[in-house]
Amino acid sequence: MNEFLQFDNITFENKKHSISELKSISLEIRRDIIKMLALAKSGHSGGPLGLADFMAALFFDNYMKYDSSNPNLPSRDRFVLSAGHLVPVLYSILARAGYFPIQELSTLRKYGSRLQGHPGLDTELPGIETSSGSLGQGISIAVGMAMSDKLISKNSRKVFSLTGDGELQEGTVWEAAMCASNYKLNNLCWIIDNNDCQIDGRVKDVMSIYPIDEKFKAFGFNTIEIDGHNFEEIRTALNFFEENSKSSSKPTAIILKTFMGMGVSFMKDKYQWHGNPPSIEQAEQALKELI
Amino acid sequence: MKEYLKLQDKKTTREGFGEGLAELGEKYSNVVVLGGDITGSVMTSIFRDKFPDRFFSIGIAEQNATTIAVGMALSGKIPFFSSYSAFAAFRNADQLRVSVCYNNANVKIGGGHSGLTVGPDGATHQSLEEIALLRALPNMTLIVPCDYNETKKATIAVGEMIGPAYIRFGRPKVALFTTEDTPFEIGKAEIFRDGDDVAIIACGSMVWVALEAAKHLYNDHNINARVINNHTIKPIDSLTIETAARECKCIVTAEEHQINGGLGSAVAEVVVKSYPVPMEFIGVNDTFGTSGEPEELLEKFDLTWQNIYNNCLKVIKRK
Numbered sequence: 001m002n003e004f005l006q007f008d009n010i011t012f013e014n015k016k017h018s019i020s021e022l023k024s025i026s027l028e029i030r031r032d033i034i035k036m037l038a039l040a041k042s043g044h045s046g047g048p049l050g051l052a053d054f055m056a057a058l059f060f061d062n063y064m065k066y067d068s069s070n071p072n073l074p075s076r077d078r079f080v081l082s083a084g085h086l087v088p089v090l091y092s093i094l095a096r097a098g099y100f101p102i103q104e105l106s107t108l109r110k111y112g113s114r115l116q117g118h119p120g121l122d123t124e125l126p127g128i129e130t131s132s133g134s135l136g137q138g139i140s141i142a143v144g145m146a147m148s149d150k151l152i153s154k155n156s157r158k159v160f161s162l163t164g165d166g167e168l169q170e171g172t173v174w175e176a177a178m179c180a181s182n183y184k185l186n187n188l189c190w191i192i193d194n195n196d197c198q199i200d201g202r203v204k205d206v207m208s209i210y211p212i213d214e215k216f217k218a219f220g221f222n223t224i225e226i227d228g229h230n231f232e233e234i235r236t237a238l239n240f241f242e243e244n245s246k247s248s249s250k251p252t253a254i255i256l257k258t259f260m261g262m263g264v265s266f267m268k269d270k271y272q273w274h275g276n277p278p279s280i281e282q283a284e285q286a287l288k289e290l291i
Numbered sequence: 292m293k294e295y296l297k298l299q300d301k302k303t304t305r306e307g308f309g310e311g312l313a314e315l316g317e318k319y320s321n322v323v324v325l326g327g328d329i330t331g332s333v334m335t336s337i338f339r340d341k342f343p344d345r346f347f348s349i350g351i352a353e354q355n356a357t358t359i360a361v362g363m364a365l366s367g368k369i370p371f372f373s374s375y376s377a378f379a380a381f382r383n384a385d386q387l388r389v390s391v392c393y394n395n396a397n398v399k400i401g402g403g404h405s406g407l408t409v410g411p412d413g414a415t416h417q418s419l420e421e422i423a424l425l426r427a428l429p430n431m432t433l434i435v436p437c438d439y440n441e442t443k444k445a446t447i448a449v450g451e452m453i454g455p456a457y458i459r460f461g462r463p464k465v466a467l468f469t470t471e472d473t474p475f476e477i478g479k480a481e482i483f484r485d486g487d488d489v490a491i492i493a494c495g496s497m498v499w500v501a502l503e504a505a506k507h508l509y510n511d512h513n514i515n516a517r518v519i520n521n522h523t524i525k526p527i528d529s530l531t532i533e534t535a536a537r538e539c540k541c542i543v544t545a546e547e548h549q550i551n552g553g554l555g556s557a558v559a560e561v562v563v564k565s566y567p568v569p570m571e572f573i574g575v576n577d578t579f580g581t582s583g584e585p586e587e588l589l590e591k592f593d594l595t596w597q598n599i600y601n602n603c604l605k606v607i608k609r610k
Contacts (some may be wrong), residue, residue, distance in 0.1 A: 137385070140390075144360060152321075179352070182350075
């Protein structure tokens with residue numbers, strides 16, 4: 001294996017970090033994504049790179065409650081990746097949080113790996129809350145979890161779930177939105193990754209789902225739209241949800257304005273990188289930029 | 292006919308589902324029910340009225356209800372979602388495949404108003420294909436009980452097993468002929484009538500019709516038909532089917548469902564592999580239903596004891 005495709009063994013703690021620390025965490029995650037995809041020779045590069053900043057803050061800036069040494073801790077908050085194809089960013093996060101050995105990242109999409117192309121609960125990979133990959137289903141599962149927590153178990157757990165923007169074209173997404181609002185699921189934080197890219201092109205050209213914030217408002221959500229690469233704004237948004245979960249009866253939608261492929265010059269904002277891995281040469285080039 | 296069978300009355304299978312569910316609710320505090328607007332029709336209303344805190348209306352959104360059930364199952368609850376089979380197996384087929392079955396989530400689906408006997412509502416509501424769909428899904432358990440008592444037992448049994456399960460039941464009153472004492476175990480087909488001349492393997496409402504056919508075969512021709520209530524389509528009871536093939540040497544299957552991919556296909560898969568014998572298939576033959584009274588429709592589509600009887604005579608000649 002090329003030396004530059006090897007993974008170091010640094011893990012991160014879930015505590016208040018400085019913004020420069022968060023930036024170096026998200027850089028590490030971006031490097032993981034490039035290495036994993038180059039080694040896998042297939043998979044989705046662009047979306048995961050665009051989410052590295054938000055995910056770093058969510059998992060490593062003391063917003064979510066979890067214990068990687070006890071993945072099934074009954075009181076943990078849950079993260080449901082509805083856009084299952086973005087899973088490389090989650091695998092990196094989970095490995096760096098200590099859920100499983102970092103070196104396992106090199107097995108992405110390979111035969112016998114727990115790191116399936118789309119997350120599979122059957123692999124029993126610690127930290128994965130559900131299988132996902134058929135778009136629109138994960139968010140509805142998250143709604144079911146939030147209902148279970150709030151209305152049946154009556155606990156204070158939170159559920160975070162991430163959908164893509166193209167995913168909002170799936171009709172069931174709006175069934176989930178309707179239900180979240182109907183049952184006043186203020187324990188649900190719905191994150192929309194709005195990079196305006198999907199396989200066939202710009203989301204607005206394939207099938208416009210805009211305006212996103214007004215749609216969620218109309219469905220009864222507290223909404224906030226932020227720069228998904230600005231840690232100050234990410235913190236504001238996560239604090240906004242935290243506050244809503246105490247004082248509002250509405251679920252929260254965070255609309256992340258992101259760039260697909262963020263951090264790598266030749267990938268940035270190019271929808272062609274939705275579902276492609278970098279070649280070894282492109283990976284080497286990308287990793288030179290991610291320092 | 293076995294001594295634990297006795298024709299008592301006519302009663303709907305959906306009452307068995309509704310009452311079984313309420314009994315489960317009594318027994319287990321983590322049983323929850325999701326409604327899809329037709330709670331009175333599928334009788335989840337009994338549970339709702341008894342346990343309003345554990346009943347959640349999801350509206351006319353079967354896909355969402357199915358995945359919400361998954362979220363609840365992944366949170367330690369035992370969720371039941373019920374709608375008409377037309378919407379509880381097909382509208383949400385992708386959710387059943389990826390979120391329920393691939394997750395091996397402990398979700399239970401009650402598919403009501405199944406088959407032709409939903410009657411006047413017509414073809415859109417007469418689901419005749421879901422056995423084919425559901426039995427292809429890994430991890431799925433699929434049960435088609437034969438009457439009120441068995442539906443109640445099956446409902447309680449799926450609540451007590453772990454993993455995805457689907458119970459298929461119907462709308463009209465049908466013969467109530469099993470009793471409290473009739474054995475029921477998931478995955479174990481029951482021989483309701485002994486015989487070695489021909490085996491009739493049936494599920495759902497066709498089990499009683501098969502017993503009727505067997506009675507006439509004996510009275511008219513001294514033919515002893517073995518009638519098997521194959522309530523669990525998946526996992527199928529290969530042993531009982533193989534034994535029937537070996538001992539009776541010919542088989543007729545009967546179901547209120549398409550012949551393509553249904554119970555008959557499931558039986559044939561076992562038979563051709565273990566002990567090939569001639570078979571005939573009673574079911575709907577690659578066509579949609581139509582409006583009409585249940586009895587009229589069963590006659591039009593040849594789901595009658597006379598047709599089972601004739602096919603038994605035919606298949607015996609092929610031995």
